[in-house]
Amino acid sequence: MxxxxxxxxxxxxxxxxxxxxxxxxxxxxxxxxxxxxxxxxxxxxxxxxxxxxxxxxxxxxxxxxxxxxxxxxxxxxxxxxxxxxxxxxxxxxxxxxxxxxxxxxxxxxxxxxxxxxxxxxxxxxxxxxxxxxxxxxxxxxxxxxxxxxxxxxxxxxxxxxxxxxxxxxxxxxxxxxLPDQFGVIRATVTASSDAAFKALIGEFIAFSADHLVSEHWGETVAFHGDNTLTISMLFQGMNRDAAARAWQPFFDWIADTAHGCTTAPPQVLGVPARHFWDAGFIMQHAPGALKADDRPGASTANVFWADNVGEAGQYLYGYTSTWLPVALLTQAQRGRLIDALFGGTRQWTVSLHFNKGLAGAPADALNATRDTPMNPAVLDAFALAIISGEGAPAFPGMSGHEPDEAKGRRYATRIAQASQTLRTIVHGPGTYLSESNFFEADWQHANGLAARSCFPPSPGTSVLSPSSKRSARRQKTEPRFPAEPLNH
Incomplete structure (x- = not known):
């Protein structure tokens, strides 16, 4: 080195x-x-x-x-x-x-x-x-x-x-x-049955189409096999009260007991944007959110989000990602998306990263991204779906820290099945290069390497996308399966 x-x-x-x-x-x-x-x-x-x-x-x-x-x-x-x-x-x-x-x-x-x-x-x-x-x-x-x-x-x-x-x-x-304020909304919604969970997915997709495909929202929601939905969405360009009002119709639907879903009151927080990465401010107002470098003499700026600890040395059993085009949110195609999301969760947790799809972004952000060699599927995707799973850190030659290969193969199979369920509704699936499947079969097209012109733009011009077009952090928890796992 x-x-x-x-x-x-x-x-x-x-x-x-x-x-x-x-x-x-x-x-x-x-x-x-x-x-x-x-x-x-x-x-x-x-x-x-x-x-x-x-x-x-x-x-x-x-x-x-x-x-x-x-x-x-x-x-x-x-x-x-x-x-x-x-x-x-x-x-x-x-x-x-x-x-x-x-x-x-x-x-x-x-x-x-x-x-x-x-x-x-x-x-x-x-x-x-x-x-x-x-x-x-x-x-x-x-x-x-x-x-x-x-x-x-x-x-x-x-x-x-x-x-x-x-x-x-x-x-x-x-x-x-810099915007005035950044913020977060968090909640966990539990459905009482498979039918109620599928209806919850449908309501969330309808809510997303109306409210989340915009420049204000980013980060993740995750649909789990135990019929729960976890929400961890960040916002900018609005204050805490406006963010809470935006989500109220969704939580009003959940409050109707006829739908068979329950949740604790959502947590909605807002902070001045200048303090969003201010270590001193965060440690004072949100104890435990950050961890600091504890080596002698380390800089006080050496901090990291506490929920990223699991990524240090993790052993990935499987990892896939797929951009979901915004057309899937239309009334005509919404049913296919709901079926695919529900079907995928019978095998594995499905996470949607709204900040990793640029549908709803302002024109300047779209034009600047269009002038890059990334797969153009990112431009009209409302989210990047990530399906992944990992085990504890594994180190070659260190007794007691070997990867669990049997579990890894089981998990990898289920991750692949969940991913395939979702990809059946996407024509020519595209994937994000830095968060893609190591074993991607059609990697040239999925990663965008064959989806673009090989010629760069002249200064002040943009590369046009082909006429036929197809990122707090990833969920790091052990996936929650149905009580009776299906299709081992």
Whole structure:
């Protein structure tokens, strides 16, 4: 491993790997569900030391003077973590930058994969905010890529996959005006029977069509096999009272005992947006929500969401994702979606990530994301459906920490069955590259690599999507099954 301190270190390492024909991998933050930030018998470039953060009031990409207007931005080293970036840009700077939901996600890898965060429904993908990148290509040359210099390379870096086209050493991202308030609504709804649960799914889908396909909402709901619905949705661009009013029709339906559903009063919280990632504020007002780095001398900015602990070293048994087109919410197709969601839950928990589908996003976010190599299915998807399951951390050669292979195979089978149930209603299913199935059969199309023109746009223009078009965090709990598991 080479702990690179700057682009020159990276260039020398790339030269060494090329000359000696070594497999080369790159690790920043390390959040890689498919394990692409590490590999056996490889030389690893570790960018963690490259974490400078610089704010700009008026940034113009190199070589674009007179062609592009100056705009607020932030330049970030490839090894920075999003928690540190939010601290600099939002808590101390009063601006917003589109990044990841988990605070320990690495900046460079997320952007190169496309990158969704809590509020992507408003601001688009992280890649869509990329203005410039410093990157070391395979010939060992340090290049500046933007809309005016190496535009083809620049376009590919905006969602073409981490480490695919070079080793990114720093990125400059557009920043946005910060909303006044961010907030969350949480609830768990329990249905008394299968019929009641299916009706609950139908009511939620109808509610979603009317209220959730907009720039205000993000994050997840999950449908479980024990006939429960868990809600953990974030909002922006409205205050707590407006958010509560938006959900009132749904909870009024649940309150009608004739529908066979019950829930405790929903929790609706709102905070000034500038404090959303303010560690001191959160630890004071929401004890237990964050955990801190407890190593001697660690920075007080080293914090992470407590419910992400399970992801450290997890052993994934199965992981699939599918974009669900907004057309499924129409009256004509809604029944198929309800049947598929209910059928999927007979095998596994089905989570819908509303912030990872851009239907309902404002035009500027859609146009910026359209100008990336991501699968265009993201543009008219109301949500990304994720079906996944994991076991405890497993470490090769460490007695007592081996993966449970028998359980893993059982879980993998059920995850695949649930995913197939959902995919039967989606024509040409698309998937999010960074959260996709390692064993995706039609990966070229699902990940969008064959769904796009291979040519980048000229400065100031957009890549048009084909005429026939097809991110607090993932649910990390053990799936809840029906009392009598079906179709082992």
């Amino acid at each position: 080479v702990a690179a301190a700057n682009a020159k270190d990276v260039a020398r390492t790339v030269d060494f790997a090329r000359e000696h024909r070594l497999r080369l991998v790159v690790k920043g933050g390390g959040h890689s569900y498919q394990g692409t930030s590490n590999a056996a018998d490889s030389l690893l470039i570790w960018t963690r030391s490259m974490r400078d953060i610089t704010l700009h009031d008026a940034f113009v990409p190199a070589g674009c003077e007179g062609r592009l207007k100056p705009e607020p931005a932030v330049t970030v080293g490839a090894g920075a973590l999003w928690g540190h970036v939010y601290d600099a840009v939002t808590t101390r700077g009063g601006r917003y930058v589109q990044g990841g939901g988990c605070l320990t996600v690495g900046v460079a890898g997320l952007v190169q994969g496309g990158g969704f965060g809590n509020f992507s429904k408003k601001f688009g993908t992280a890649a869509a905010s990329l203005l410039q990148a410093e990157v070391v290509t395979a010939d060992g040359v340090v290049r500046i890529a933007n809309a005016c210099s190496h535009p083809d390379l620049f376009w590919g870096l905006k969602g073409g996959g981490g480490g695919s086209l070079g080793v990114v050493t720093s990125l400059t991202l557009r920043t946005h005006e």
